[in-house]
Amino acid sequence: xxxxxxxxxxxxxxxxxxxxxxxxxxxxxxxxxxxxxxxxxxxxxxxxxxxxxxxxxxxxxxxxxxxxxxxxxxxxxxxxxxxxxxxxxxxxxxxxxxxxxxxxxxxxxxxxxxxxxxxxxxxxxxxxxxxxxxxxxxxxxxxxxxxxxxxxxxxxxxxxxxxxxxxxxxxxxxxxxxxxxxxxxxxxxxxxxxxxxxxxxxxxxxxxxxxxxxxxxxxxxxxxxxxxxxxxxxxxxxxxxxxxxxxxxxxxxxxxxxxxxxxxxxxxxxxxxxxxxxxxxxxxxxxxxxxxxxxxxxxxxxxxxxxxxxxxxxxxxxxxxxxxxxxxxxxxxxxxxxxxxxxxxxxxxxxxxxxxxxxxxxxxxxxxxxxxxxxxxxxxxxxxxxxxxxxxxxxxxxxxxxxxxxxxxxxxxxxxxxxxxxxxxxx
Numbered sequence: 421x422x423x424x425x426x427x428x429x430x431x432x433x434x435x436x437x438x439x440x441x442x443x444x445x446x447x448x449x450x451x452x453x454x455x456x457x458x459x460x461x462x463x464x465x466x467x468x469x470x471x472x473x474x475x476x477x478x479x480x481x482x483x484x485x486x487x488x489x490x491x492x493x494x495x496x497x498x499x500x501x502x503x504x505x506x507x508x509x510x511x512x513x514x515x516x517x518x519x520x521x522x523x524x525x526x527x528x529x530x531x532x533x534x535x536x537x538x539x540x541x542x543x544x545x546x547x548x549x550x551x552x553x554x555x556x557x558x559x560x561x562x563x564x565x566x567x568x569x570x571x572x573x574x575x576x577x578x579x580x581x582x583x584x585x586x587x588x589x590x591x592x593x594x595x596x597x598x599x600x601x602x603x604x605x606x607x608x609x610x611x612x613x614x615x616x617x618x619x620x621x622x623x624x625x626x627x628x629x630x631x632x633x634x635x636x637x638x639x640x641x642x643x644x645x646x647x648x649x650x651x652x653x654x655x656x657x658x659x660x661x662x663x664x665x666x667x668x669x670x671x672x673x674x675x676x677x678x679x680x681x682x683x684x685x686x687x688x689x690x691x692x693x694x695x696x697x698x699x700x701x702x703x704x705x706x707x708x709x710x711x712x713x714x715x716x717x718x719x720x721x722x723x724x725x726x727x728x729x730x731x732x733x734x735x736x737x738x739x740x741x742x743x744x745x746x747x748x749x750x751x752x753x754x755x756x757x758x759x760x761x762x763x764x765x766x767x768x769x770x771x772x773x774x775x776x777x778x779x780x781x782x783x784x785x786x787x788x789x790x791x792x793x794x795x796x797x798x799x800x801x802x803x804x805x806x807x808x809x810x811x812x813x814x815x816x817x818x819x820x821x822x823x824x825x826x827x828x829x830x831x832x833x834x835x836x837x838x839x840x841x842x843x844x845x846x847x
Contacts, residue, residue, distance in 0.1 A: 454649050457495050457779025460813040464498040471806045476504050479799040482838035484675045484684040485788035487515035491712040493781040496818045497810035507671045520665035521785045524770045525763025527704040528622050530645045532569040532751030537644035540725040544632045553628035568625035570749050575618045576606030586766045590693035591661035596627045615736040615748045619701040626700025637700050654706040659696040664705035672767020675790045681840030690767040702765045711772050711783045719759040719774035745824040756824045764793035771800035778819050802830035
């Protein structure tokens with residue numbers, strides 16, 4: 421006999437605690453395993469790779485980034501996992517695929533994984549009200565944990581208010597509620613039925629899940645996400661300012677504005693920063709292989725132990741100006757049939773999307789956050805449009821899979837939004 425696994429023990433203990441009982445005994449450990457979708461061996465065709473390399477190079481030029489890590493997995497054709505560029509503009513070590521980076525808003529998906537995992541285990545209910553777990557948010561008396569995950573709480577974002585402090589004091593450790601307060605203090609939008617991008621909501625959700633479980637957010641993400649999926653290079657680090665890993669790291673930076681544009685030749689290094697700047701909204705670190713594996717598993721919702729409710733079953737428009745194929749729910753963005761997330765954190769912008777039916781997956785991280793997270797998103801969609809047309813490898817059959825946009829569309833969007841690099845004034 422083995423002791424009950426820690427996840428199952430906590431769920432059982434939480435249930436009997438309600439009855440005032442004490443749990444003893446033993447049972448078999450959870451036998452959860454994750455098997456990624458079957459993947460054709462070998463590289464993608466040369467012309468596909470050449471087109472994707474050109475797309476990444478264009479994005480680097482447009483953002484002032486000096487390097488990127490990229491992963492594209494086309495199960496019926498092949499894969500392309502690579503580092504492009506260098507740690508600094510025109511110099512430094514080349515970017516390699518074993519380098520860690522910050523995944524930014526992909527963290528939101530993991531925080532919602534924890535919520536659904538705790539709900540599946542009976543520790544919380546999705547419809548529990550936020551003030552049951554977090555004090556100081558009385559105006560959220562009718563907001564549920566699920567609202568926070570779905571970003572339908574009506575709360576705003578703290579990013580615009582605090583991003584200058586993130587850049588100038590990267591070592592600062594933020595209390596989650598302090599960081600969230602700037603977004604919570606903004607005018608509220610319509611709750612329950614309207615999506616609103618809210619970093620504050622995911623910060624409060626992380627705090628609520630800590631209070632409900634008695635575990636730290638780092639422990640919860642390990643327990644419910646990284647350990648089951650064997651993501652050995654993925655974690656929510658401690659709050660002390662540090663690089664994303666003690667191993668190889670893709671250095672992150674941002675550019676300073678000067679008259680007429682940006683000083684692209686002298687980026688400000690922000691590799692070492694406190695994970696508390698992002699916490700359960702954008703604080704997780706990973707590598708490209710881990711990120712791709714996670715995106716595939718997440719899109720297919722392989723971590724769920726119960727089929728209902730369907731986490732991605734009732735998406736909402738991202739905005740009234742968004743195309744109909746661009747929606748949001750469950751901590752995710754739905755881009756056509758692909759499920760994922762994108763965003764930025766000081767020094768990095770990252771995006772990861774996967775199709776749940778085929779396992780088709782694209783993940784990318786750029787080592788500069790000057791343009792926010794939108795370029796990483798546009799690049800991931802451009803790469804997806806290119807790779808989706810890859811022919812089937814020998815012995816494979818291409819599925820009926822397509823995307824509601826073109827590579828040319830997002831190549832142009834990236835090019836048109838390029839920053840201007842200028843020499844700083846002398847003296």
